[in-house]
Structures are given as structure tokens and as C-alpha cells.
Amino acid sequence: MKLDDATIETKLLHFPDWDYFDNAIHAEFEFDNFKDCFSAMSRIAFECEAQGHHPDWSNIYNVLKITLSTHDEAGVTIKDFKLAEAIEAIVEVED
Numbered sequence: 001m002k003l004d005d006a007t008i009e010t011k012l013l014h015f016p017d018w019d020y021f022d023n024a025i026h027a028e029f030e031f032d033n034f035k036d037c038f039s040a041m042s043r044i045a046f047e048c049e050a051q052g053h054h055p056d057w058s059n060i061y062n063v064l065k066i067t068l069s070t071h072d073e074a075g076v077t078i079k080d081f082k083l084a085e086a087i088e089a090i091v092e093v094e095d
Contacts, residue, residue: 002075011081018084024056024069025076025084029091031062040064040090047086053079055087 003011008020018027031037037059044066048054056067066087068080 002070002073002077008076015081015084015088017088020076023075024067025080026065026067027084027087029064029066031064034061037062037064043090044087047090048083051079051083051086053083055083 005020008025012018012020012025015025015027017029018025020026029037029040031040041057041059041064044055053070056069058065068083069075070077070079
């Protein structure tokens, strides 16, 4: 079920790296180098498969940009926050 704006903004208080705009939550992560960035992307990919939920993302050298929304619901759902939480845990390990 699509979350309303107020609920999304409240949940984002626990996700300081993420912003809400264009009906999705977005984050940008910078790593020391391409290898570390790609390593995190690989680990995130396995988590995405496990959750059956996939981001729109892009990578340029050591920067990873991620956008999460639930296409079937045309907006942000609890699935997006669950994946964001897993992504945060993966990225923290890389630091």
C-alpha cells in the first residue's frame, strides 16, 4: 500500500541519507573508489533479489545513486523502507 507524504517524511527521520521527491526516496553514497562502490552494489543486488524488490540506480566511478519506489503502487511503500534499511546496513559495512 502506498504511504502518504506525512508517513514517508516521518519514516525518513530514521534515514538521514535519504530524501523524498518525485514519488520516490533517493540516496547518494560515495565510496573510496570504484571497486568499493561495485562491491557494495553486488551485495545490494543479492539483497534485492532476496526481497524481490529492485531499485533504479546508477553508478559513476565511486558514487552510487539509488531511487526506490514501488512501481505497482505508483509511490513509496513499506517495501522501499525495508530495502533502504538493508542498503544502509550494507553501505555502513563498506565504510
